Amino acid sequence: MTTMTDASVREFKMPDVGEGLTEAEILTxxxxxxxxxxxxQVVCEVETAKAAVELPIPYDGVVRELRFPAGTTVDVGTPIITVDVSGGGAPADAGTPAVETAQAPATSQDPVTAQAPAAPAAGEEKPAGRQPVLVGYGVAASSTKRRPRKGPEVPFQQAPATLAVQTELNGHGPAATEAKPRPLAKPPVRKLAKDLGVDLTAVIPSGPDGIITREDVHAAVAPAEAAPAVPAVTAPVPVAPAVPAAPAASYDAARETRVPVKGVRKATAQAMVGSAFTAPHVTEFVTVDVTRTLKLVEELKQDKDLQGLRVNPLLLIAKALLVAIKRNPDINASWDEANQEIVLKHYVNLGIAAATPRGLIVPNIKDADTKTLPQLAQALGELVSTAKEGKTSPAAMQGGTVTITNVGVFGVDTGTPILPPGESAILAVGAIKLQPWVHKGKVKPRQVTTLALSFDHRLVDGELGSKVLADVAAILEQPKKLITWA
Structure with missing residues (x-):
């Protein structure tokens, strides 16, 4: 709510910063x-299920209200900040400092009102070097507004008039008898309660911060389902209140740490589970002598056309995979379950798995098959740098077709990687180690690595998968094949 006229106030809504994402968490x-x-001007940073993104505001004015504190997950289309665009420089109540407005003291025992968090430090600065990119403005105005998962029931920073109205709704004024706080529950739980005919206002919550869980709903409906089995009696039998689900097993906070699964990590977990139990995975392995490839890497570092670019074994492995796909194009495909079709891709968006502080992400190089070696080196360098800085955009992680994951950087020999959803193959590269190897009839120390190719067996049979893996190995053993096969 606000006391200003509609003409002078603009509400900036949480935009869809990814492709079809429904929510985002306000980080800062x-x-x-x-x-x-x-x-x-960038006003906040949010994290979606794909990446962290800075949000610029599309108009001039004075901030009148921050609807949610940092750490709150907000639905796309929900207003998150209110701005007065009338040109006035003073708040609606000029006598009340802005920060104090957000921290108005509670006057009752209401736990929701009493626990409103403090505003961020006034001197906090946003990270340098980020350029704002204007994004969309979310879903239609009729979108459903959902209560934040975490945080106080009142907005983070409110004008005094807004706070007064909210106080009444929370039981501190005449409106206390007319309004009732909405129970906290996630959309799937609300749907379950609706399907079972359970009134959420009568359910005793057992989740963190008073959130109603699925178990709470089932516990509430259990007595009603068991009622027919009770023998008839002449005297009325009092109905026992719903029993909340058993609390989670206790743990020693000094010996354990609980980390909420959200954002990129949550999306990765869901994607990996979906992929593992949807696409039938097959993994093949090959051990290859890459001594000549390493020598070529050293030579390319001296090439003037590659000066200043990232030149390493991963560059030549990526090029080898692209050449193998060109020779065996049917591996570059996806499975369309809805239409029961195999979609053959005539382009290669090469994904590179990257470990970041927020979790594993797989940005991809668009049309990697059309790039020269210097162009591929430049794209790889930019991809890795952007991922390390946490600036990878959602668009950079969309539309991958084939992926490389370099587990060798961690010193392991190889692995059995899980396919990113919608892709047909992923190549794992193991550590390159000096090992005894039979070379030209004699045992010599050679640089050796193990490659593992996982593929969707609905799309790729053993013959096709073996051909692709054998081609990659042949190129890395004899890099001159890059010239004759490319």
């Missing part, structure tokens, strides 16, 4: 109530 606010903002 870069502005506070009372700050002046301009068109294109």
């Amino acid at each position: 606010w870069y502005v506070q109530v009372g700050d002046t903002v301009s068109d294109g």
Whole structure:
């Protein structure tokens, strides 16, 4: 709510910063109530299931309200910040400091109102070097607004008039008898309650922060289902209240740490489970002498056309895989379950798995098959640097067709990688080690690695998968084949 006219107030809604994402978590606010903002200025950073993204605001004005604190997950299309665009420089209540407005003291025992968190430090600065990119403005205005998963029931920073109305709704004024706090529950739990005919206001929550869980709903409906089995009696029998689900097993906070699964890690977990139990995986292995490839890497580092670019074994492995796909194009495909079709791709968006502080991500190089070696080296360097800085955009992680994961950097020999959803193959590269190897009839120390190719057996049979893996191995053993096969 706000006391200003509609003409002077703009509400900036959580945009869809990915492709079809439904929610995002507010990581950091870069502005506070009372700050002046301009068109294109970054006001906050949010994390979706794919990446962290900075949000610029599309108009000039003065911040009047921050609807949610950092750490809150907000639905796409929900207003997150209110700005006065009338040109006035003072808040609605000029006598109340902006920060104090957000921290108005509670006057009752209401736990929700009493626990409103403090605003971010006034001196907090956003990370340098990020350029704002204007994104979309979310879903239609009729989108359903859902209660935040975490955080206080009242907005993070409110104008005094807004806070007064909210206080009434929370039981501190005349409206206390007319309104009732909405039970906290996630959309799937609400749907379950609706299907079972359970009134959520009568359910005793057992989840963190008073959230109603699926077990709570089942516990509430259990007495009603068991009622027919009770023998008839002449005297009325009091109905026992719903019993909450058994609390989770206790743990020693000094010896254990609980980390919420959200954002990139949550999306990765869901994608891996979906892929593992949807696509029938097959993994093949080959051990190959890459001594000549390493020598070529050293020579290329001196090439003037590659000066200043990232030249390493991964570059030649990526090029070898692209050449193998060119020779065996049927492996570059996807499975369309809805239409029961195999979709053959005439382009290669080469994914490179990257470990980041927020979890595993797989950005891809668009049309990697059309790039020269210097262009591929430049694209690889930019991809790795962007991922390490946490600036990978959602678009960079869409549309991959084949992926490479370099587990060798961790010193392991190889692995059995799981396919990114929608892709047909993923190549795991193991550590390169000096090993005894039979070379030209004699045992000599050679640089050796093990490659593992996992593929979707609905799309790729053993013959096709073996041909691709054998081609990659042949190129790495004899890099001159890059010239004759490319």
